[in-house]
Amino acid sequence: MKKLLLTNQAIAQGAYESGVRVVSSYPGTPSTEITEAVAKYNEVYAEWAPNEKVALEVGIGASIAGARAMVCMKHVGLNVAADPLFTIAYSGVNGGLVIVVADDPGMHSSQNEQDSRFYARSAHIPMVEPADSQEAKDYVGFALDFSEKYDTPVILRTTTRIAHSQSFVEIGERQEYPLRPYVKDVSKYTMMPSSAKGRHIVVEARENKIKEVAETLEINKVIYKDKKLGVICAGAIYQYVEEALPHASIYKLGMVYPLPIQSLKRFASEVDECIVIEELEPFIENQLKANGVNVKGKDIFSLQGEITVATIREKMCGEKAVKGVDAPVRPPIMCAGCPHRGVFYILNKLRCVVNADIGCYTLGAQAPLSSVDTVICMGASVGMAHGFRKANKDAKNVAVIGDSTFIHSGITGLINAVYNKSAMTLIILDNSTTGMTGHQEHPGTGKTLQGDITSKLDLYQICKACGVEKIDVVDPYDLVNVERLVKENMARQEVCVIIAKRECELLKKGAKPYCKVEDCKNCGLCLRIGCPAIAKTDKGVKIDKSLCVGVDCGLCIKVCPFNSIKDAREDN
Amino acid sequence: MNILIVGVGGQGTLLTSKVLGKYAELAGFDCKLSEVHGMAQRGGSVVTHVRFGKKVYSPIIWEGGADIILAFEKLEAFRYQNYLKESGVMVINDMEIYPMPVIIGAAVYPDTIKDSLSGKVKTAFINAAEIAIKAGNIKALNIVMVGALTKMLGFDFDKMSQAVTESVPPKFLDVNQKALLDGYNSIG
């Protein structure tokens, strides 16, 4: 049976069919749906881990115990998981281990556009890259077989356009792979210098073997057409090339590391001109050049952003892409009724330097709230705010972090700040969900990936255990108290935590109240909260009642100096 | 067939592409869909690509490659017009949603969208919200749009109707079938 499937769902289906028993992941666009889809198969144990490092360690544990395992994350997640990654390459596996990593060229939802292929090379781990949903499903099975055969983890790389596109997939049955016996082997699984030295030799030998194998792998395909132009590519780019250059010969790589150098060399010599088309870094190109293969690549195509059918036609055929028109931009915004809004309104009002973090609340950087100063990576807010204070003890800065992000990697920063006698304030925006990536459970929500009730991490107690003495819990809509606490804490010479607690508005169900405007003086103050439900007109503001959540939020009512905004329910 | 669906995050464009994907399946075509999840869904500008035919490679439509743009909001139709083929058509929901820069007065919502687009390509402006409310539920707005597209492109109505049946929850089926028909009939 064929079914139209999102590549991420196809990866889940591939894991299911290939007998995967354990999946551990941390959400991150564009990889999140894989694990959400895996959660629906009863035969597979699947979980959200608090971060990618833990997820990979869980996968490694399951593999060494003898099960087939999969771990999924976005590209920057692999940075977090890099420590176990480099050493599992030494140990190798027992049950097959596949690590799915989703890159985001063009940064649709990311803070950078790093190229994960370099991880494969520097950790000496083979990497495959599918070009549609069917291949994605097939490559999961391929990766697991390969992993067991060559005693290595395998990375499966996708990019946003592959991860989030749908195409037809042949659905199959699950094949069970019995648990492989675990045999104690210190020289393989206990990585200390004495054994790791031996394993480093194994890693090198294995890589040489895989390089040889890559030369004849079926997933590396040559499609001969006109030999004037030959293109070497993989993943989404393959699909674009078929569309943009229908006559070109194509070398489509299924395995992007290690490369089948000899076979590519042959291909390049058979065509008049050979070009590598790849997004981001010249990863394939430079390896070919280092091996004396004459190819072009980044002298034609950009290092930045995505490549499209139109850019390929423009660069290769001189066809100018149709230019876009000037139109007002429509950036993502904080939802109407978002509890984060109250905190950012106050931070903007107090002109604080805000060391923020990654999540929906990063949107506090947008006008008119404009209150975020720094964002680097998940968890960085805490360490950065501490560093900021140590550099300048009079700095008026605060750290702001979401609940999922705090659990992901903010706690160690807090321990550090207390331990090193910081005087910083941390605001935890606890909306009881991982909002940005589409509402995943996490240890603080008290529910598992499957929605089962479990022990709920108490953020207050965690902060207390880290040694914080001044901890306040406040409703972020309570502007008076948020302002009072921020001011008060900034004057103190100790680490303070404010837990701004209110559930994400999108999780609420049922009818909502709304606000109405009467006798507006058009002063514009309510526009400063940046609520998408409020729009300016010549006759004063108007409120879109389909978006407004009413007095529950009521920020506009609180900031209006003329009492012109009211709870619409008062009519009844 | 290249269909570009544009709108504002949260407008329910994903159901539209699901129905069109089903239609392609029923019609026996190869099909690819592409959508961006994540950040853009927070009220940002969203684009979904639907492509079907004998064989489809790229899941993404390129500039100048769309046969039709199905726009859930006027400014988004305006923004993505360069994706339309010269011979392409646009079905536009006659609705304005102000982006934040317009709300705070940093930008102006263009007031000539209708004339400017109609002057260039074949367009149909419909009031999808009103039609959906009459059909029984404003949320069926996306299916009203599918109805209009079905007429504009001369697709098989019965197949589209079956695609709707297979894509929406049974309890909303009647409303959605009515929305499909009313959307279809809204095109003269």
Ligand SMILES: Cc1ncc(C[n+]2csc(CCOP(=O)(O)OP(=O)(O)O)c2C)c(N)n1
């Ligand atoms: C290392 C890493 N993993 C995953 C992500 C993707 N990501 C961005 S924000 C976020 C979590 C947001 O949740 P939370 O901190 O609770 O804030 P909210 O969005 O709910 O406001 C995730 C998982 C990332 N940017 N970096």
